[in-house]
Amino acid sequence: MERFQYVRATNVAEALTLLNQPGYKNRPLAGSTDLLLLMRKKPDVCDRVIDISLIPELHRIEQQGNHVIIGAAATFSEVLSNSLVNQTAPILAEACKTVGAVQIRNMGTVGGNVANAAACADSLPALVCLNATARVLTPAEEFNWTVSELVLSPNKTRIPSGGLLVSLQYPIPPLETRGIFLKLGRRNAMAISRLTVAALGRVDISGRIVEARFVTGSAAPQICHFKDVEASLIGQIPTPELMLAAGKLATEEMTELSGTRWSSEFKVPALSAMTARALARVFQISLEKVEAV
Amino acid sequence: MKFTLLVNGIKMNTEAPADTSLLYLLRDYLHLTGTKEGCNIGECGACSVLLDGKLVNSCLILAAQANGREVKTIEGVHALENDGPNDLQQAFIDYGAVQCGFCIPGMVLAGESLLNSNPNPNRTEIRAAIAGNLCRCTGYQQIVDAIQATAVKRQEKNSRG
Numbered sequence: 001m002e003r004f005q006y007v008r009a010t011n012v013a014e015a016l017t018l019l020n021q022p023g024y025k026n027r028p029l030a031g032s033t034d035l036l037l038l039m040r041k042k043p044d045v046c047d048r049v050i051d052i053s054l055i056p057e058l059h060r061i062e063q064q065g066n067h068v069i070i071g072a073a074a075t076f077s078e079v080l081s082n083s084l085v086n087q088t089a090p091i092l093a094e095a096c097k098t099v100g101a102v103q104i105r106n107m108g109t110v111g112g113n114v115a116n117a118a119a120c121a122d123s124l125p126a127l128v129c130l131n132a133t134a135r136v137l138t139p140a141e142e143f144n145w146t147v148s149e150l151v152l153s154p155n156k157t158r159i160p161s162g163g164l165l166v167s168l169q170y171p172i173p174p175l176e177t178r179g180i181f182l183k184l185g186r187r188n189a190m191a192i193s194r195l196t197v198a199a200l201g202r203v204d205i206s207g208r209i210v211e212a213r214f215v216t217g218s219a220a221p222q223i224c225h226f227k228d229v230e231a232s233l234i235g236q237i238p239t240p241e242l243m244l245a246a247g248k249l250a251t252e253e254m255t256e257l258s259g260t261r262w263s264s265e266f267k268v269p270a271l272s273a274m275t276a277r278a279l280a281r282v283f284q285i286s287l288e289k290v291e292a293v
Numbered sequence: 294m295k296f297t298l299l300v301n302g303i304k305m306n307t308e309a310p311a312d313t314s315l316l317y318l319l320r321d322y323l324h325l326t327g328t329k330e331g332c333n334i335g336e337c338g339a340c341s342v343l344l345d346g347k348l349v350n351s352c353l354i355l356a357a358q359a360n361g362r363e364v365k366t367i368e369g370v371h372a373l374e375n376d377g378p379n380d381l382q383q384a385f386i387d388y389g390a391v392q393c394g395f396c397i398p399g400m401v402l403a404g405e406s407l408l409n410s411n412p413n414p415n416r417t418e419i420r421a422a423i424a425g426n427l428c429r430c431t432g433y434q435q436i437v438d439a440i441q442a443t444a445v446k447r448q449e450k451n452s453r454g
């Protein structure tokens with residue numbers, strides 16, 4: 001017996017109509033890599049899937065003014081190979097490269113990664129670091145939330161029932177901004193993130209830090225900017241000691257958000273080192289002398 | 294639900310439940326059993342096929358998503374002149390890249406997918422390209438050797454015209 005029905009939407013308006021058609025428990029289907037597994041475990045998730053993966057406008061990646069807009073059904077492969085993304089947000093391309101393996105990247109979508117909102121979702125820290133916003137449509141309304149507002153807690157978002165995440169957009173960072181995305185997993189491919197960090201920053205002519213953005217994934221229930229880390233860097237001259245101190249601050253902020261957990265014994269030293277290394281690479285300084293442990 | 298797919302260049306029609314995965318449609322309805330079921334959760338790559346030219350896990354995709362589209366399975370990979378192995382498959386044999394053989398259909402398609410997009414890959418790129426395909430026999434070295442040797446041979450052949 002069929003556990004669910006399948007309908008393919010050809011455009012966004014049709015997808016919204018189908019998603020809100022009464023008499024069905026509908027769910028949008030994009031890459032299918034998460035939803036198919038979920039439906040095998042929980043057959044009552046929906047009784048009809050609306051396939052949005054072949055809607056051309058949801059694959060578009062384009063610049064509008066100072067923003068880059070990424071269609072929600074753009075696959076990880078499409079995003080990581082896109083020249084506009086590579087020029088304006090290499091950390092997002094890097095994050096997409098770390099997802100699964102070729103097969104998963106060819107199917108899985110950035111929109112799906114956000115809407116599914118796993119605590120370990122690789123694109124989320126990069127998107128939050130880029131101050132990305134998400135555009136969500138319902139038949140009557142339009143919402144524009146920052147990605148960190150959209151994701152409430154693991155696997156929980158603000159997307160209303162019958163709503164559809166249609167695109168993600170980020171303001172293009174100033175030209176001199178440097179970014180780093182690091183992922184810690186058991187192996188290079190097909191690994192669930194143990195920790196990820198995304199960092200962006202730039203210095204002014206005098207060499208002082210004028211912008212510092214720092215976000216971690218898999219460290220806290222919510223993906224957000226680590227404000228103490230960011231504040232500790234602004235106005236400072238980058239030094240190895242400053243980076244190490246930021247690493248320590250990051251672990252304190254993580255503990256504040258998540259409490260002490262079974263994994264803390266591992267995550268605290270790991271996050272401390274990853275933070276210092278990521279920031280050192282953003283601000284182009286060497287940690288070699290101070291890091292000799 | 295009615296299905297029409299272009300599988301290995303042949304238009305195939307069948308009827309199956311809407312919740313059938315592409316893997317089960319290929320194996321149970323179209324009787325193309327070259328595509329293997331390993332983990333059925335997208336971890337092992339044994340079920341890899343090309344959908345509109347892109348490598349995907351057929352266990353993680355609905356047959357309905359592939360409806361009206363082009364699928365290439367291992368049955369569609371063979372020498373042009375006969376049904377024997379093509380150059381990549383022959384290299385797998387020559388380099389001892391096949392032991393139990395269960396992962397090989399997926400490995401060959403991952404290799405073909407890589408060589409289609411990158412005709413001259415280095416070993417790191419080959420390893421990244423087959424990172425989603427698990428092999429519990431060979432330790433991968435021979436598989437990487439076979440793909441690399443095929444890349445070199447194809448390039449030589451192309452440069453000779």
